Amino acid sequence: MEVSLFHAALQGLLNLMQLKVFLAMLVGVSIGTFTAVAPQGMGMPLVYAILLPVVIRWEPVTGIALLIGASSVSAICAAYLPVLFGIPGGAGSQATVLDGYPMGKRGEARRALGASFMAGGMGALIGTLTLAVAIPAAKPLIYLMGSPELFVVMLWGLSMVAVLAGRRPIKGLIAAAFGLLLATVGQQAQSGVMRFVFDQPYLLDGIPISIIALALFGIPSALDLALTKLGVEQQAAPLKGSLLDGIKDTVREWWLVVRCSFVGVWIGIVPGLGSQVVDWLAYGHAAQTCKGARETFGKGDVRGVIAPESANDAKDGGDLITTLLLGFPQGVVTALFIVALLAWGFVPGPEMVKKNADLIYSIIWIQGISGIIGTLVGFVLAKQLAKLAEVRYTFMVPIIFIFVLMGAFSANRDPVDLLVVVCFGILGYFMRRFGYPRPAMILGLVLGDLMEKYLYRSMASYGFSWLTRPAVIVLLILATVSFVLTLRGRLKEAR
């Protein structure tokens, strides 16, 4: 078995030893990098949808090199917007804004970007290695996590409000409750009941989280620059930190990278969790476990950048485990990847792992190599892009507004989104001014929908007996212990 896997891995690598495959990978990496810095609407699903009709005419390995090359780096290079403009990146990179932007403002944009790319590269590598190792054995793990277990994990995630609220627990709770309330807008999936829809088609699917996050962080950043009349790097000289400092930080925090990468892989493996929670859960984990985080997180702690970025990039490896092993897509991008595989005549699932092991390993190699190239591209671009942080506010404020408005509009091409951005932008400004933590609101919004879904599914399938499932009991104990420890720390701090 091991010998055949070794041969498959070797053959997988040999499949890539063609100029056209390498070129396709480079083109993919370029597209992925561009997508990462473009406004939110130009997401990977759209890129895949455009590329797919073209690549399915190519021979499989070349097509895979282009597709995986693009998707594997889009997460690595997603830190530009949060660090330089204070705008949340795409799903999976939103939490980076919490510490990345304060670092940028402190004159440490290069250090933040260096840490982000290094953490992303290391995360991608860990995700890829896990993918390579787990392909033969991940199936039981995927079946282990049912709706009851996922509900407890979400509950655990919500307890991180205590961390994200900082020194203002009551305001944190109010913000999280408001986020939970916003998550109820739209047609409830379980009953079909319309909640707070007011007969408006716009509200049928709820208010898009990406637009709320964009507005809550992006608009206040622009207003902040306009009011302080400075560039992002408010301490004009001397500039502190370099890309190398960020790299050193990440290497020094290798254990945090490993832990958060496994959080990312796990979220990638479990169907239904998706990109929206990965960065927040990793950030919350870091804020709970890192020494001195209570004082420094949210104020420009490099560990607050390392945690979400490593998790977000490792997630892609986890995504591919479920996609290739079971044929279950983990989102639109992997669903389209499956479409491409089917068009080439491969049916993802256990049979493909047996029959086309070399192709599976080609995918793994492409994922790993693209991750490395993407990281290097990130470093090269970072030097130039970091100069944006020094640009005068008269240029930066319009740029940020354009990015925010374009990001909001291009997602759905709905003018109402622009109105929503403005409203939530104003709300974000006042939340910041009066000390209501915006991350707590986003966490409530992100987890609210998932919690409701998993609780409903658990009750509908098992009644109250889901509470007696061994995995649920273990997770509940872990969540309670973690919550109590966090709370105790807060109380000590208050005394």
Place this chain on the structure above:
Amino acid sequence: MEIRRPRFVAAVTLGFALILLGKAGYGQQPSPFYQGKTLTIIQGREPGGTGDMRVRAVLAFLKKYIPGQPNVVSEFMPGGGGRKATNHIFRGAKPDGLTLGNVGAGLVANAILGQTGVQYDLDKLTYLGSPNSASQYVFLSRREAGLGSLEKLRATPGVRIGAQTVGHDIYINGRLFAYLIGLKDPKFVTGYSGPEVDLALMRGELDARANIADTIVTRTPEWIEKGLIDFHAILEIPRGEKHPRFLQLPELESFAKSDNERKLLAMFRSFRLTGSPYILPPGTPKERVQILQEAIRKTFKDPEFRKEFKKLTGDDPTPLMPEAHEKAVRELPRDPEIVKFFKKIAGGDPLPPR
């Protein structure tokens, strides 16, 4: 060299005249309306799903078959299961033949059932056809649940049937199967994505589901090969459209006990038959409608389109031509009693007694 001047001047004059006449278009057809223009298809969905792939399969062929070869581009307006995009096509889009919509089958069902957010009149839209209309749905249970026969299925109370959301196509299918087969107090568990339903089924969180026959054969062939699943019944759309893999299964209509139940099935079939319709805003000039209808007809008949469609979606196309599409919408059953009955089946409350 001697040049005969009068002849030379005459030849040059004639040449210029011919060029000028050519430029002025004498003796030529006027250039086609779509030449140099851009045709925009507004999709009522997120990019990347099966619906998007169905549209992408059509794009190049539309360009090829519309005289003047316009640029054909696709835009997205997700929301409300296609309601937002259809409202826009109906009320906001300019009826100049340069904007058309493509939405899911919910276009028809939402309007007939009077769902929230419908701001369009089904009878005023223009229909251009659909690349997919025929389909089959299968009701299945996991073998470990021990529901191997219809008798066992009927005798077991509280069978857990999974689906995406209330009102989703797969949900309504599950409810129709449960109702007509006669399951005892079935539980409908929603809130999954399509693949998540499969996973929950294999994990034992659910007992049964409805799904599209082609999807089962293509995406989860090991279910059939390893005997992990029991298949119970099939719903053919249109009636008589068999699926080669499931010939042995009883058609759902054979379980119907009354005329109203048969009409209920007919209503569902007609909703599904409209597939992923291409629509135009009311008031689009007739000659442009005809150009687009003809282009769609030629596209659907093109063997290369069939190949492209199969590659991008995994399914064979089952086109509904423009005139058949118009007819299908005109003849939709709208009997208020059946609409009320359908709403009960499609809703979130327990199934009505039979």
